[in-house]
Amino acid sequence: MREMPTPILPAEVFQQRLLAWFDAHGRHDLPWHTQRTPYRVWVSEIMLQQTQVTTVIPYFERFMSRFPEVNSLAEAEQDAVLHLWTGLGYYARARHMHRAAGVIMSEHDGEVPMELEALAALPGIGRSTAGAIIAQSSEKRAVILDGNVKRSLTRLHAVEGWPGRPVVEGRLWALAEYYTPHYRLADYTQAMMDLGALLCRRGKPDCPRCPFHDVCLAHAHGEERRFPESRPRKPLPIRTTVMLLLQDAQGRVLLERRPPSGLWGGLWSLPQFDDRAALRSWLDTNAPSAELEAPWPDFTHVFSHFRLEVSPQPARVEALDSVGEARRWFDTQAPDSIGLAAPVKALLERIGSCESSTSCPAPW
Structure with a gap:
């Protein structure tokens, strides 16, 4: 000792x-x-x-x-x-x-x-x-x-x-x-x-x-x-992601399960992409008929070891041929009891507010 x-x-x-x-x-x-x-x-x-x-x-x-x-x-x-x-x-x-x-x-x-x-x-x-x-x-x-x-x-x-x-x-x-x-x-x-x-x-x-x-x-x-002395700190690195808010004809939002470890491990999240080119490539393959809407303003979510710059991108599609085991449709008017990261939950709640009222609340 x-x-x-x-x-x-x-x-x-x-x-x-x-x-x-x-x-x-x-x-x-x-x-x-x-x-x-x-x-x-x-x-x-x-x-x-x-x-x-x-x-x-x-x-x-x-x-x-x-x-x-x-x-x-x-x-x-x-x-x-x-x-x-x-x-x-x-x-x-x-x-x-x-x-x-x-x-x-x-x-x-x-x-x-x-x-x-x-x-x-x-x-x-x-x-x-x-x-x-x-x-x-x-x-x-x-x-x-x-x-x-x-x-x-x-x-x-x-x-x-x-x-x-x-x-x-x-x-x-x-x-x-x-x-x-x-x-x-x-x-x-x-x-x-x-x-x-x-x-x-x-x-x-x-x-x-x-x-x-x-x-x-x-x-x-x-x-x-x-006292106590602070941990030697480096500037928090910044990561960026584009979150797809894809709704079908019923207003449901597409979610996908995160990998079991890592960021938001095991939670359900919106599909995430490194940039808009990757998002468009995914849509071309999985939802070619989807129509992009005006992007929502970016926001920052701060973690203990990095800052995540999020760009929400709404889109509409009539339906998808296949959702797959790792994805599901989420009804914002009758939400399921599933684990959601805080910023994803906030985005889904805003979608729900937009769907249930004539005016859409301002983001963030």
Whole structure:
């Protein structure tokens, strides 16, 4: 284990301060706090990865209503799972969770394993997420180090370097291990997450209300904004795509399933092309009678590692001789429960609005 930075407080004092603050100001009524089963905590932890609590709550409640137990998730079609994930982003999380549910049913007798190594070995679950599931659902001692905890520990101890570097992350794991108590594990784990989410925020840390403001090294030097150090960034590359909005005589829109991995893996999307020449070539082969309409304005969808410039191109066709297994017609007036990427869903909703009213809402 890498050398641990000098703790700002003895572990017992740190725990007492944090839990006292949590008892008075922490979040105690989140939906996954009721019936705190390993399955419910697992679903919440996956949804909360890179997503704010306020965004997650309605998705969690809809998801649990549809898939209340591991077996119901494992038995579901992937489309049904992705449909309930539509708009939440980072769709690999949903695919991994669906796969993990199948593994739990086949290899763990339908019970979410409560051993750290077995849990962390499931698709989409790493060391920190496994620790959070165990600590919050079983009260067994397990350590977490999610983004909120990394940020708090980095500032409290003025840890130099980007936390994503193995050497820096090792130091933070050592601190997290040192401070984690042997009692009130669920409360302590939630308190550490709340500390980063409510007070030690990324943009505007609320230092005066922090239970550690008197011992925080970053605060002592007025350097809260310097910690944690950002990942060395390069300008986001730009990709372009032309999305075909092809409607038949009934107003239905042609969709195609994305490959199982990669961008929007497993979701249904509009046919995409590198440029308009490729789109016209596809139409010449598959829908020679199609008529192109005026293009809609371009828009940008930003991912974590690139920017996608989208050019929507509406078109009409009476019918297609063959749609094929990887394609389907989508009725915007009676939409199917399938997984859609957020920008595709927005385009389909606009088409639906145009079809059902005399005026077409302005894009974006």
